[in-house]
Amino acid sequence: MTLMADLKPEHFDWHVADRIATIRLSRPERKNPLTFESYAELRDTFRALPYCTDVDVVIFASNGGNFCSGGDVHEIIGPLVGMEMPELLRFTRMTGDLVKAMLNCGKPIIAAVDGVCAGAGAIVAMASDLRLATPAAKAAFLFTRVGLAGCDMGACAILPRIIGQGRAAELLYTGRAMGAEEGLNWGFWNALHGADELEAAALALAQRIASGPNFAHMMTKTQLNAEWNMGLEQAIEAEAQAQAICMKTQDFSRAYHAFVAKEKPVFEGN
Numbered sequence: 001m002t003l004m005a006d007l008k009p010e011h012f013d014w015h016v017a018d019r020i021a022t023i024r025l026s027r028p029e030r031k032n033p034l035t036f037e038s039y040a041e042l043r044d045t046f047r048a049l050p051y052c053t054d055v056d057v058v059i060f061a062s063n064g065g066n067f068c069s070g071g072d073v074h075e076i077i078g079p080l081v082g083m084e085m086p087e088l089l090r091f092t093r094m095t096g097d098l099v100k101a102m103l104n105c106g107k108p109i110i111a112a113v114d115g116v117c118a119g120a121g122a123i124v125a126m127a128s129d130l131r132l133a134t135p136a137a138k139a140a141f142l143f144t145r146v147g148l149a150g151c152d153m154g155a156c157a158i159l160p161r162i163i164g165q166g167r168a169a170e171l172l173y174t175g176r177a178m179g180a181e182e183g184l185n186w187g188f189w190n191a192l193h194g195a196d197e198l199e200a201a202a203l204a205l206a207q208r209i210a211s212g213p214n215f216a217h218m219m220t221k222t223q224l225n226a227e228w229n230m231g232l233e234q235a236i237e238a239e240a241q242a243q244a245i246c247m248k249t250q251d252f253s254r255a256y257h258a259f260v261a262k263e264k265p266v267f268e269g270n
Contacts, residue, residue: 007045
């Protein structure tokens, strides 16, 4: 098992307190773009989370009034133009591996989005479990605006499941920005909060989740992702097995005894 509170990444800010990890991309003067190095370091961090014992929830926060402007034009887009196909495929697989790592990390992820949320930044928000935003938030899957397909990092699989096929198709074909109210009405954002309230709201939500049965939360996240590729009967059977496993946890027993005693259960994640 791994403790991640002392992790000191080079390419983003990382803080752990009360079993909640907060990530911030660390170049607010550039609206927090991603680089080859930050992609890889984020991927490796999320890959380590299933094995850690001191983090139950992750907040992917904004920095300096913006979330993420996507891949850095000079440090990623420029070099990609000169690469051959094997190098390009290594890069696109690496970016996809970040989304896979987020989906498979076993921890609920809350995106707290202010301002610009574009390209790969919009993908990070999309791949999170819950998304809070400010009225100034604008999410744009702008890949077609740089001559690329909209099918990047799982967008064509995940985005339609969140907002519907037609709405996703419009955003992915046009690359236009989705406004905050529009995103809320479409179900992309779970809630909108003022800029001065966003982080407090994300932290309150994270604390609520972290105080719950975290082994069961891991099972819930696993099933939410695994059942995309299952038929209904497979899904019902998979949930039967997942629930039977959770019934052997001490948290299930704690909840029962707390209910009998008319007390609030205190979960320990085992």
